[in-house]
Amino acid sequence: MPVRRRSDPLKEALEKTLTAAVTDVLLDREITIPNVTLEHTRDPAHGDFTTNIAMRLAKGAGMPPRELAAAVIAKIPPDPAVAKIDIAGPGFINVYLAAGQSFAVIGEILETGEAFGRAAPKESPRILVEFVSANPTGPMHVGHGRGAAFGASLAALLSAAGYPVSTEYYVNDAGRQMEILAVSVLIRRLQQVKSETPKALPLAAYQGEYIVTIAESLDTSYDGVDPRRLYEGVPADTDDTKDAHIDAIIENAQSELGVLGFSSLRRYALDAILADIRIDLGEFGVRFDKWFSEESLTDDGSIDAAIERVREHNLLYEQDGHTWFRATELGDEKDRVVVRSNGKKTYFASDIAYHHNKRERGFDLLIDVWGADHHGYIPRVRAGLQAMGYAPASLDVPLIQFVSLWKDGEKIAMTTRGGQFVTLRELRSQVGNDAARFFYVMRSNDQHLDFDLDLAVSKSNENPVFYIQYAHARIAQVFEKLAADSLTFYRSEGLANLGLLTEEKEKNLASVLVRYPETIARAAEARAPHMLANYLRDVATAFHSLYNIDPKTYKFIDDDAPLRNARLALILAAQQVVKNGLAILGVSAPERM
């Protein structure tokens, strides 16, 4: 069991000291004094830690910020770990640590290893991240890929931040789309075995090649269907009547195959597509704790139970034969139908039941990762949760904006029309899993993503995945060279001599590494894996820059053993951080490239 990272004891001690000093200065003022929190500076010229407390309290204290800061600093007892504390700019209090102190993080990284950056486990909130949840009517495409990469990275990030987290894929295996899928497969099958079958597929049917493949794998039990019976009394297939057209075919298919026969065909097609999705996502490094069937909600009475629960809260009414949910009472723009006059429940009814079910399973915070085109759906689902007595804040919905693929400086047209779209599988085979995972999350989720295929496969610093992985590999190569020179790295000697690290670029690298735990925490809170991606680039930059100091004056494998081990400790720590961060993003950390 790896040692868990303890919080930074030096920083905490300094915060306590500062809080005491501020309290001391402002004792007679009638203002509440918050606990002082220190931040790592962005610019090393501003020292190691900084706080804006003097500016925030200046007004209440009736003192100019710089004067207040000076009074606070005067109250701080000397500390051997602190070189100096001064006032800068409009009133920042900057803390400069004593030489060597900023390298203390190296020992911690090497001791905790893979656990470095991981927060102590929290009990709550228990989080369920639901993502992808693409309709099982065809293969995953590049848009789904972004949701998959984002959701998987977010779940890993939340877990690293200490939260108990589960992942789930909601399988929309109920409703008319499954019936359309079934007849699409049936028609393809009949085309394969019966020449009199019409060659044109219904407009509303699924058109992709994968349907043909599934049809080919079908056993012969559906081959007895007479194509003429299938199309008997069916309205013409035009843009206006395509829905009626396919509905009539579905009805005919059901009477030809019987309820059970049709149902097993439907099941077969669904399973084939789901299996494909699982394999695809599995290869992409995306795994789910649970695949939740929408249909199961109908089967086990969950939908009726959820509707009853809403009814008990007096939020249902009947009108025009439909049963409506009073969503407007809870902030939605219009009321929503949950049960149609024909007795069928809407998709929304399933969703209310599903989210109720999630809460019943003990999850306190539900994170649904959705495509941005579904944003209008958020208020009603949230209203649904409220209607069942849950806080609206228990649902958090990060929206994933669209992806455009670029090649040779041009945007690749993507359309689902006619089943022609770029699949996730094609993308992965072109650029590899690592580049795909990284590129998908390197931009903020609410930013449209331009995915540059040429860049993703290029092996240069233009390519951020490559650049980061290369830093990891380069460090591995240093240690291979060390072994080739018949030398050994002695960690304890390295850690004992961190004071020998005097290069500006060494200090710079350490100051980036020390920010890793807070980067994890912040990125998790902001639901923003891209913050981690950007951070890792910073680590790589700091390392590559150090690496490129003129070897005449600077080498990792120095002849002087204490110095050599100190430097090796530093870069080994950097390698560990890169590895830990990449693992969260689902990207490999190769030893050589």
Added chain:
RNA sequence: GCGCCCGUAGCUCAGCUGGAUAGAGUACUGCCCUCCGAAGGCAGGGGUCGCAGGUUCGAAUCCUGCCGGGCGCGCCA
């Protein structure tokens, strides 16, 4: 019409929830291999942070109103 997201360097984007001189990559210009990998590094030029008001010690960040772009507004799933 209403709602959500976006608008920052020529291009693609960060900007840590209100802080210090707005940063990366790319492109452009010029440098650095007798070397642990130059698949890298260093330096330079390049900005009315869409526009106009407001809030305050302080605004790219918060509020209001405009202007652009994307998406969505079913008894579909």
